[in-house]
Amino acid sequence: MTGEVIYEVKNVSKRYGSVVALDGASLKLHAGEVLGLVGDNGAGKSTLVKVLSGAHQPNGGKIYLDGVERTWGSPREALEAGVETLYQDSGLAPHLTVSQNVFLGREKTVKGIFGKMGFLARKEMEHDAHEDLERVGIAVPASDRPVSQLSGGQRQAVAIGRAVAWARRVIILDEPTNHLGARQAGEVLQVVRAAKAKGLGVIFISHTLPHVLEVTDRVVVLRLGKIVMDAPTSEFDGDRLIGVLTGTIQTVRVEGD
């Protein structure tokens, strides 16, 4: 079902001044696997996401992509290596069109000297953006419409579709179902499955535990900067997950494999 380990962090730590946000966290992500990352507010989730996406450099520990040790100087480096991140509520530029957002940072230019000067192949990108989104199961009315005219659900669908369309190895989704209605959230979970079917490793961060239980293969629980549990999703139900999250259920840390 799931393939080889594609993304791995070993014993990473991150301090902000005297605050230890992440304390020796390790996890492994396999190809075609959806890994749920949960934890209460301040548990270190967003710090771990920032380390995984290259936004922050850890103070200690190692990062491996396809078995090769990597250090990310910037999100761009992680992006170019195939690690795509969808940040919470902030993936898109509202004044830009759907296709401009889908291609932002990876624009197609016209041929020849004008292309070298950065002149854009707008029609081609509008066409391709539509196709890319359709391929991952998102039907957006028109890719030349500004994102500000889309509903919250449509925006999130475009953001996640963009990430899935571009991701080559790993996709990190930070609260992708936040503020969405049940049906819209269902669409997003469907796209997560499309990413998994594509053979990507998916890291799914969410507060909405039913979504985590529904879509993930494995769940990693963070508490106070430490990973306190790492187990197949089948070992959890809602009550047990909340218990581990809040610390009312004591756990022995489970190693990844």
Add this chain to the structure above:
Amino acid sequence: MTNSNQTTTRKPGIPAEQKPVPLALTARISTLASNQSTILIGVMVLLIVVFSVLEPKFFSALTASNILTDWGSVVLIAVGQTFVVISGGIDLSVGAIIGLSGVVSAWTMANVLKVDQTVSGSDASGPLFIGTLVSVGVGLLVGLTNAFLINKLRIVPFIATLSTMGAALGLSVIISSGQPIGSANNFDLIAAMDPKTNPLSWALIVVIVVVTIAGLFLHKARFGLYTYAIGSNTFAARGAGINVERHLTLVYALSGALAGLAGMYVYLRLGAGSPSSGTGRELDAIAAVVIGGASLMGGIGRIWGTVLGALILFTVQSGLIMVGVAPDWKKVVVAILIAAAVAAQTLQSKNGRK
């Protein structure tokens, strides 16, 4: 636990009934941008009609060419300001750059190139070319200083460019001892700036070409796309891998360089580099940009709007003077126009978001 079976087994895609905005309204909003220029042209025509009725002499080629010549001195900094405003910033230093770059350029031509009143005709083109380079270079330096203050020292653009504005004003007074430096009064090119003899001067043609190129880069090229992206959502731009600091450096450098070019234009008009020649021009530029429909919140704006905004600004100014309003009222009128344009925008976006 799984309560959304019926949603997950459905075919993916966004159902039609989920579209939040009725089509008639979205169509209206999407044509708003193109309507913007229609409105501006309408305002322009209305102004011409009103002033021509009040003062028949207003409707003449001389007035048109006077307005165009004034327009040339502000549209360059207004175009630079358009990039800055779309990126979510503001550049208050552009007026002071006009003074400083004009003074430094005039000083260089007079003292380094030894150009004096006896030089004329084709002898002047070499020094003027070097003078233009110096002028643009001075603007570029101030622009890079702005970028340094904003990116490295994390000073908000308003304060960063306010302080370089003060510094540039001070420096131009120091260099010129407060007096205009007139190195080359009888250059043919300067004579060619007089609207009476030459309605479409060389300098104006250069301005139009530069504005057109800037417009193409804003609306058709990656440079413009990144400018909009940063002003629209800096975080998303960063997430897409855009080097935000580097891009903002280019934007402020562009604004500075265009202000330097405007400094040369004003030098040609006056026949001298005067430290006060650009004072208050930053307000004209901001007025042109907001009349043109750009949002000071970033992410919105068009070159064509700015071009028309600057035209409206000078049509109003010269119209008022011709119908007999004292020139001292000019600044008051500019201030009212800025306030009116921003108020109109706010009302418009409130209606649009409904």
